[in-house]
Amino acid sequence: MTATDTAGATGTVATAAPAPAADPAATAAALALGDDALVLAQRLGEWAGNAPVLEEEVALANIALDLLGQARVLLSLVGDEDELAFLREERDFRNVQLVEQPNGDFAHTIARQLYFSTYQRLLYAALASGDGPLTGLAAKAVKEVAYHQDHAEHWTLRLGDGTEESHRRMQAGCDALWRYTGELFQPLDGLGLDTAALEAAWLDSVTTVLTRAGLTVPDAPRTGAWRAGAGRQGLHTESFGRMLAEMQHLHRSHPGAAW
Amino acid sequence: MVTGTATPLEEELARIAGAVLDPEMPVLTLAELGVLRGVHVTGPGRVEVALTPTYTGCPAVETMSTDIEHALHAHGVPDVTVVTVLAPAWSTDDISEEGRRKLTEFGIAPPRPQGPAGGPVALTLAIRCPHCGSTDTELLSRFSSTACKALRRCAACREPFDHFKEL
Numbered sequence: 001m002t003a004t005d006t007a008g009a010t011g012t013v014a015t016a017a018p019a020p021a022a023d024p025a026a027t028a029a030a031l032a033l034g035d036d037a038l039v040l041a042q043r044l045g046e047w048a049g050n051a052p053v054l055e056e057e058v059a060l061a062n063i064a065l066d067l068l069g070q071a072r073v074l075l076s077l078v079g080d081e082d083e084l085a086f087l088r089e090e091r092d093f094r095n096v097q098l099v100e101q102p103n104g105d106f107a108h109t110i111a112r113q114l115y116f117s118t119y120q121r122l123l124y125a126a127l128a129s130g131d132g133p134l135t136g137l138a139a140k141a142v143k144e145v146a147y148h149q150d151h152a153e154h155w156t157l158r159l160g161d162g163t164e165e166s167h168r169r170m171q172a173g174c175d176a177l178w179r180y181t182g183e184l185f186q187p188l189d190g191l192g193l194d195t196a197a198l199e200a201a202w203l204d205s206v207t208t209v210l211t212r213a214g215l216t217v218p219d220a221p222r223t224g225a226w227r228a229g230a231g232r233q234g235l236h237t238e239s240f241g242r243m244l245a246e247m248q249h250l251h252r253s254h255p256g257a258a259w
Numbered sequence: 260m261v262t263g264t265a266t267p268l269e270e271e272l273a274r275i276a277g278a279v280l281d282p283e284m285p286v287l288t289l290a291e292l293g294v295l296r297g298v299h300v301t302g303p304g305r306v307e308v309a310l311t312p313t314y315t316g317c318p319a320v321e322t323m324s325t326d327i328e329h330a331l332h333a334h335g336v337p338d339v340t341v342v343t344v345l346a347p348a349w350s351t352d353d354i355s356e357e358g359r360r361k362l363t364e365f366g367i368a369p370p371r372p373q374g375p376a377g378g379p380v381a382l383t384l385a386i387r388c389p390h391c392g393s394t395d396t397e398l399l400s401r402f403s404s405t406a407c408k409a410l411r412r413c414a415a416c417r418e419p420f421d422h423f424k425e426l
Binding site: 055056058059062063065066067068069070072073135136137139140141143144147150151154 | 312314315316317318345346347348349350399400401402403404405406410424426
């Protein structure tokens with residue numbers, strides 16, 4: 001995240017659009033969505049050097065890079081991207097708890113990707129059709145996320161409809177993360193989104209993929225007392241602090257360091 | 260490339276900026292890639308260049324910006340600012356015919372035209388092997404050396420190759 005550092009010697013690189021959001025609710029929404037993208041990018045980056053095959057190593061890193069690019073645009077609407085990423089404490093992050101969940105095995109990561117990329121594609125598609133401060137980014141990112149969703153669906157089908165072992169693991173991943181999906185549809189002020197419609201479309205899409213993959217749609221509740229998720233209020237799960245420590249320690253140990 | 264009322268000077272500077280090579284596919288110019296959105300003289304010796312990224316997270320944007328600055332500095336413009344613009348979103352349809360031809364020569368299957376609908380097209384249209392020209396190719400991975408490419412293999416000559424994905 002050193003755009004201005006690397007270019008500073010000969011000129012300046014600036015982001016012309018979108019303009020900073022003046023509306024406090026829209027700024028809070030940009031922070032929430034930016035944190036979602038940043039935290040998931042960091043989690044996916046943890047697969048570098050650990051993925052089951054080289055192609056997936058590259059795929060997960062490329063998806064992480066797309067998300068990091070989206071996070072940079074969104075966080076720049078809120079303030080200084082580096083300060084926001086590297087100098088905030090855990091309680092100040094507004095990402096949903098789904099994206100901070102540890103990678104688990106490959107099937108677990110694919111379940112998280114299926115749930116999140118389906119949500120993010122629907123979200124960006126809705127934002128792209130409006131004319132708010134996030135429209136420009138959403139119109140661009142929705143095309144990138146379509147490939148993320150395609151990747152997740154492909155692997156869900158392959159693992160769910162694969163061997164007994166791959167099926168078992170894929171089902172376990174889908175079951176374990178199900179309770180974090182209700183939080184995706186808590187209304188975000190400032191975006192003017194119909195979250196009920198988003199949720200219905202998400203359920204429809206995920207149900208179709210899981211069914212085609214021969215998997216069982218988890219029957220545990222996603223909402224109400226059993227719902228996990230208060231990430232938008234700054235409450236996070238245990239492993240998030242450790243993830244942040246790894247993400248932030250270099251910047252905090254060497255302030256202002258650049259490549 | 261340059262929209263609205265570009266002066267002859269702006270058109271000349273746009274040609275110079277547009278001739279800068281893409282850092283990741285150095286056979287293609289930025290003009291052929293379709294990422295240069297405009298060059299505006301904003302004052303004496305001061306120029307603003309609008310650049311759009313292929314992907315939001317494309318790490319090549321910073322190198323492109325620096326290369327544009329160097330090219331314009333060398334042409335005698337002391338003050339160059341490169342701004343990145345997101346809207347309207349870049350599409351692989353913005354790659355010129357010449358750019359597509361060069362991609363094939365470079366060993367990368369060019370993106371297929373999408374038309375106005377946008378979004379990924381069905382993967383049933385044939386993608387031609389850039390080495391032997393066969394249309395009998397298969398997808399190995401949706402993401403390859405960069406986010407904008409997929410990895411494929413030709414069933415005829417058995418060579419793997421990159422395909423510039425439709426966006």
